[in-house]
Amino acid sequence: MPITKLQEKSLKHIWYPCSQMKDYEEFRPLVIKAAKGSYIELADGKKLLDAISSWWCKSLGHNHPRLKKAIIDQIEKFEHVILANTTHELIGNLSQELATLMPKLSKVFYAGDGSCAIEIAMKMSLHSRYINGDVKRNRFITLKDSYHGETIGALSVSDIGLYKNPYNTILFQPYIIDLIPYVHSIYDPLWNDCSEKWNTLEKSLETYIDSTTALIVEPIVQGAGGMKIYSKDFLNRLAKWAKKHNIHLIADEIMTGIGRTGKMLACQHAEIIPDFICLAKGLTSGWMPFSAVLTTDDIYNKFYGDFSSGKAFLHSHTYSGNALGVAVALETLNIIKEERLHTRDINHIMLKNMYEIKDKTGRLKNVRGIGGIVAADLITNNKTPRLGYLIYQAAIKAGILLRPLGNTIYWLPPLNITDDEIEELKNKTMQVLLETT
Ligand SMILES: Cc1ncc(COP(=O)(O)O)c(C=O)c1O
Structure with missing residues (x-):
């Protein structure tokens, strides 16, 4: 995809957090248009399910009307x-x-x-x-x-x-x-x-x-x-x-x-x-x-x-x-x-889903979880450098914001994520792992 004027301007001036800036030569900054509930909408109309609550903070999702x-x-x-x-x-x-x-x-x-x-x-x-x-x-x-x-x-x-x-x-x-x-x-x-x-x-x-x-x-x-x-x-x-x-x-x-x-x-x-x-x-x-x-x-x-x-x-x-x-x-x-969101049991279903991905893909080990957090480690032969980063890129294409920590993938979604969205998270994560690993 050719670089847009906005991306060009941004890369000329913004020193991005937690980034090697050279990576942006190949993977440009995502242009955000809007964000609502569990989704972030990009300028090209694509929607990303925010699986990490935008660095673990959006516990009530984006743009909550009461907030x-x-x-x-x-x-x-x-x-x-x-x-x-x-x-x-x-x-x-x-x-x-x-x-x-x-x-x-x-x-x-x-x-x-x-x-x-x-x-x-x-x-x-x-x-x-x-x-x-x-x-x-x-x-x-x-x-x-x-x-x-x-x-x-x-x-x-x-x-x-x-x-x-x-x-x-x-x-x-x-x-x-x-x-x-x-x-x-x-x-x-x-x-x-x-x-x-x-x-x-x-x-x-x-x-x-x-x-x-x-x-x-x-x-x-x-x-x-x-x-x-x-x-x-x-x-x-x-x-x-x-x-x-x-x-x-x-x-x-x-x-x-x-x-x-x-x-x-x-x-x-x-x-x-x-x-x-x-x-x-x-x-x-x-x-x-x-x-x-x-x-x-x-x-x-x-x-x-x-x-x-x-x-x-x-x-x-x-x-x-x-x-x-x-x-x-x-x-x-x-x-x-x-809404008693602090005691809502999304852990049970998220853990079950992560185990299902582990069983169906054979790419995960050490599945773990508590409350609104579920994680697993990628099985890797160390031949693919920066596997987590590749998964991040593939996930964006598939429509989820998943940002592995090294070789650990995790879900930490908004606490008010819907059951259908949890299902989407599972299906897309599975697809990404099968394509990437
Ligand atoms: C456990 C913990 N402590 C401290 C911080 C730092 O918070 P901030 O990024 O708002 O400075 C973070 C951020 O991720 C964190 O996870």
């Missing part, structure tokens, strides 16, 4: 006012709502992207140690293959070399927990009991106890690391271990939160109460760069005092608590709760 109304109603009033020293009806309501998501986490600090929320939680943890005069606790623990964002702090506590390696000279080094008990589903025996693995692991953690300020986890599902699901018992044990040793637990629910794993928060699977919860992406159903850090009175009170005490948390982002984000987040929570 559109919420944002327009807010625009009629005001679009953004500095949050420091101000409040308004909707942010009062949203903050109250967010404070009910997890008992004891009743304080909300707002930011923009998910990575900013991670930086904030890390800084709050470190800063609270500083206030306590406990500056020896200045290290973080993270899980192998974890991902927490792209800013320097968030990247430091991530463990994906592809994103991290070029910057290693300035990143700080966390302790990394290996031996994670991964599961295929909640019916895996390890889901409820990982005691054997835990006993070995707990011993290896001993050396970290006195120097660690916080342990950071993606609860239950590691997204960018390959949609890996781990035992709820493991999370529960980690949380108890952290509490026992006065180590804060930061739950990065940026991908898993607000209904993605079959509960409102993934932490609820393990019945734990972390010290910090970071939310973004699905919080506004992907309408706005809008994130929040929830924390406890205990942490908050450490910072509370006369200004002269120098304890205040003086972190600020210009768009902290942006009013359009507030309006759309509040309505997102209303819709998810009213």
